[in-house]
Amino acid sequence: MALDYLSLLNPSQAAAVLQIEGPCMIIAGAGSGKTRVLTYRIANLLEKGVDPFNILALTFTNKAAKEMRARVEKVVGPAARNLWMGTFHSVFAKILRSEADKIGYPRSFTIYDTQDSKTLIGQIVKELELDDKLYKPSLVLGRISAAKNKLISVNQYLHDPAIKADDEAALRPKIGVLYQQYQQRCFKAGAMDFDDLLFNTNVLFKEHTDILNKYQNMFRFVMVDEYQDTNYSQYLITRKLAAKERNICVVGDDAQSIYAFRGADITNILNFEKDYPELQVFKLEQNYRSTKNIVWAANSVIKNNQAQLRKDVYSENEDGTLIEVIKAASDNEEGKLVANSIFEDKMNGHLSYDNFAILYRTNAQSRAMEEALRKLNIKYKIVGGLSFYQRKEIKDLVAYLRLTVNQNDEQALRRVINYPKRGIGDTTISKLITTADEANHTLWEVVAHADQFMPARVSNPVVGFAEKIKSYMVVAGKEDAFEAAKFIAKNSGMLEELYADKSIEGLSRYENIQELLNGIKEYVDDPEREDKSLAAFLQDIALVTDSDLKDAAQEGEAVTLMTIHSAKGLEFRNVYIVGMEENLFPSQMMITSRADLEEERRLFYVAITRAEKKLTLSYATSRYQWGNLRSCEKSRFLDEIDPQYVNFKFAAGPGEASPFQHVFERRSNLIPTAPRKVQATKYVAPADFTPSDTSKLQAGQRVEHAKFGFGVVSALETQQGTTKATILFEEVGEKVLLLSFAKLRVH
Numbered sequence: 001m002a003l004d005y006l007s008l009l010n011p012s013q014a015a016a017v018l019q020i021e022g023p024c025m026i027i028a029g030a031g032s033g034k035t036r037v038l039t040y041r042i043a044n045l046l047e048k049g050v051d052p053f054n055i056l057a058l059t060f061t062n063k064a065a066k067e068m069r070a071r072v073e074k075v076v077g078p079a080a081r082n083l084w085m086g087t088f089h090s091v092f093a094k095i096l097r098s099e100a101d102k103i104g105y106p107r108s109f110t111i112y113d114t115q116d117s118k119t120l121i122g123q124i125v126k127e128l129e130l131d132d133k134l135y136k137p138s139l140v141l142g143r144i145s146a147a148k149n150k151l152i153s154v155n156q157y158l159h160d161p162a163i164k165a166d167d168e169a170a171l172r173p174k175i176g177v178l179y180q181q182y183q184q185r186c187f188k189a190g191a192m193d194f195d196d197l198l199f200n201t202n203v204l205f206k207e208h209t210d211i212l213n214k215y216q217n218m219f220r221f222v223m224v225d226e227y228q229d230t231n232y233s234q235y236l237i238t239r240k241l242a243a244k245e246r247n248i249c250v251v252g253d254d255a256q257s258i259y260a261f262r263g264a265d266i267t268n269i270l271n272f273e274k275d276y277p278e279l280q281v282f283k284l285e286q287n288y289r290s291t292k293n294i295v296w297a298a299n300s301v302i303k304n305n306q307a308q309l310r311k312d313v314y315s316e317n318e319d320g321t322l323i324e325v326i327k328a329a330s331d332n333e334e335g336k337l338v339a340n341s342i343f344e345d346k347m348n349g350h351l352s353y354d355n356f357a358i359l360y361r362t363n364a365q366s367r368a369m370e371e372a373l374r375k376l377n378i379k380y381k382i383v384g385g386l387s388f389y390q391r392k393e394i395k396d397l398v399a400y401l402r403l404t405v406n407q408n409d410e411q412a413l414r415r416v417i418n419y420p421k422r423g424i425g426d427t428t429i430s431k432l433i434t435t436a437d438e439a440n441h442t443l444w445e446v447v448a449h450a451d452q453f454m455p456a457r458v459s460n461p462v463v464g465f466a467e468k469i470k471s472y473m474v475v476a477g478k479e480d481a482f483e484a485a486k487f488i489a490k491n492s493g494m495l496e497e498l499y500a501d502k503s504i505e506g507l508s509r510y511e512n513i514q515e516l517l518n519g520i521k522e523y524v525d526d527p528e529r530e531d532k533s534l535a536a537f538l539q540d541i542a543l544v545t546d547s548d549l550k551d552a553a554q555e556g557e558a559v560t561l562m563t564i565h566s567a568k569g570l571e572f573r574n575v576y577i578v579g580m581e582e583n584l585f586p587s588q589m590m591i592t593s594r595a596d597l598e599e600e601r602r603l604f605y606v607a608i609t610r611a612e613k614k615l616t617l618s619y620a621t622s623r624y625q626w627g628n629l630r631s632c633e634k635s636r637f638l639d640e641i642d643p644q645y646v647n648f649k650f651a652a653g654p655g656e657a658s659p660f661q662h663v664f665e666r667r668s669n670l671i672p673t674a675p676r677k678v679q680a681t682k683y684v685a686p687a688d689f690t691p692s693d694t695s696k697l698q699a700g701q702r703v704e705h706a707k708f709g710f711g712v713v714s715a716l717e718t719q720q721g722t723t724k725a726t727i728l729f730e731e732v733g734e735k736v737l738l739l740s741f742a743k744l745r746v747h
């Protein structure tokens with residue numbers, strides 16, 4: 001039975017589905033049915049008698065591939081199972097499984113995951129006797145990965161003067177050598193990492209035209225979803241595969257390109273027309289997902305970007321409610337207000353919790369949200385990330401804290417005895433454990449007296465560790481939970497270890513530790529709290545770490561929490577975007593240039609356009625940072641939304657009762673709190689504030705900042721050409737600023 005495409009699709013969508021031959025590009029706004037067009041296009045090809053083995057459809061995530069296959073199967077039946085459909089990595093790994101021998105690898109090659117790669121790099125760094133703090137495995141792997149995504153081979157890397165200058169400026173001249181050694185070792189071990197899967201596919205196609213030919217004949221129809229996020233290596237693969245039949249169809253939205261930091265190159269879209277002059281371009285402008293207000297708001301934001309293809313997205317759906325903006329006094333209050341709003345909307349609208357999503361810029365922001373949802377007994381699931389207290393770095397620091405309070409906590413002891421690394425090897429640890437078992441002592445007793453039964457060379461680091469823990473016990477006996485935890489985070493070496501890791505993951509681990517300390521500070525600052533000790537705090541979070549999580553992880557309807565990056569392509573009835581503050585979103589680390597700011601704005605655009613019916617944005621006017629309450633400014637992005645689509649809603653004061661107030665109080669003892677008092681900054685910048693040249697700035701110098709006032713530089717650190725200054729300000733305390741934007745006046 002032939003499908004009636006015109007009843008399922010609008011005329012432009014149907015035209016894109018029915019144009020089978022030749023190159024085609026669908027550049028369309030969010031929610032305009034791009035993925036739907038790809039799905040029906042495949043169905044149409046199958047209906048026209050094309051063999052499913054001749055169709056290659058590439059998606060960005062496994063989840064998207066699975067969903068697309070299911071949708072096609074619904075339309076055409078089991079033939080959908082024979083489609084070549086998947087992520088770039090999964091499809092080309094499959095091809096390399098039958099061809100790897102042509103480029104010298106065994107067909108049974110191993111695939112190294114990121115952890116394997118980092119371990120190998122760590123070993124090589126050690127063998128070459130390089131400084132492992134400077135050559136952090138994740139950082140080195142990041143450089144190697146970026147090179148591979150641009151198809152820069154070891155040889156090119158070693159001989160390119162610009163790359164050499166870059167690495168030398170970052171004081172890491174040996175990256176090229178590490179890349180070389182790493183590649184040789186992988187090759188010898190018959191292993192490929194994720195980037196090699198694409199890099200080697202390119203090598204294979206370049207060196208073996210007969211093989212390229214074979215796949216060109218096989219994949220008569222090539223399709224790519226989310227094309228705006230492909231990198232150079234992926235771009236070249238698709239271009240080569242389509243070179244013969246030229247039946248390539250890509251769909252994407254330049255306004256949603258959000259992976260530049262992983263090498264995605266928006267010029268791939270812009271250049272597509274040059275590669276295929278006979279190209280047919282389809283524009284889809286009608287958004288089927290969202291209300292008019294949401295679409296208009298999204299348009300008003302993205303038009304601030306200069307680098308974009310012009311298109312006007314519109315909606316024929318209802319106007320819908322205005323976009324709500326919630327202002328909260330602190331991050332915890334933001335969590336409460338968001339949780340309350342979800343509860344209220346669910347009750348009023350008879351909705352399911354599946355209809356709600358909370359999106360944030362960084363994973364660390366989930367803590368305040370998780371706590372507030374738990375207090376109202378609202379089930380939630382975290383997509384593409386772990387619950388805050390399940391994260392490795394949080395478990396590590398919590399293990400130190402537990403050990404400080406209870407030295408017999410053997411799990412905690414084993415977790416941190418050699419983390420950060422202090423030269424206590426697995427053999428030593430086994431010896432300590434068997435000694436404890438044999439002598440019927442606790443592991444701690446044996447550790448604390450290791451010098452009595454081990455040679456000094458082996459026992460010194462063990463005893464040193466025990467001494468550290470003993471000193472933490474003293475601090476915890478005198479100070480409150482926050483002071484103790486801060487001391488332990490620093491003294492254990494954990495903070496330093498995480499700070500040195502400049503990868504995206506490293507950065508987020510460091511932020512998470514900061515977030516845990518913020519949580520502890522709020523705990524001790526609570527005026528109602530009598531016992532502020534570390535032991536009391538741990539007891540409190542023990543309730544959070546085990547039993548609650550099992551409930552939260554249960555199947556069934558739940559609010560979805562995730563970063564905006566993982567929300568790509570998805571849709572929810574009601575969406576909350578939280579943490580709409582300067583330095584958080586746009587992220588401070590990401591805005592060193594206009595291009596970076598535009599990428600952050602595209603990310604905001606992606607977030608807005610996930611919502612179908614209702615969008616709520618929230619921000620807090622203060623947040624704890626390193627235990628200090630800092631005032632925050634609302635995000636510039638909030639001001640970019642045309643105000644006619646926005647309803648500013650402020651934090652409920654003590655007098656304004658919500659119709660559900662009694663429910664909140666019963667369920668959570670949630671007492672409306674007065675906004676926390678933030679110490680006002682007295683400093684006022686002079687009208688003629690002109691920044692000085694800071695290229696020769698040194699620690700110890702007195703400086704002036706237009707917002708933070710006077711301070712003294714306590715440290716300077718340059719990495720990859722970026723200098724960070726740690727400054728102790730008189731009024732606002734310590735801040736770490738990027739020198740290139742700090743606009744300091746040197747005194």
Ligand SMILES: Nc1ncnc2c1ncn2[C@@H]1O[C@H](COP(=O)(O)OP(=O)(O)OP(=O)(O)O)[C@@H](O)[C@H]1O
Pocket residue numbers: 008009010013028029030031032033034035036037253256288289568569570571
């Ligand atoms: N012609 C149509 N009639 C009815 N519903 C449609 C139509 N086109 C798209 N939709 C619906 O609109 C929503 C958005 O479609 P889809 O996810 O394909 O958009 P998209 O362009 O891929 O979005 P994104 O940019 O977020 O990836 C889906 O729920 C889809 O089923």
Ligand SMILES: [Mg+2]
Pocket residue numbers: 034035569
């Ligand atoms: Mg899509």
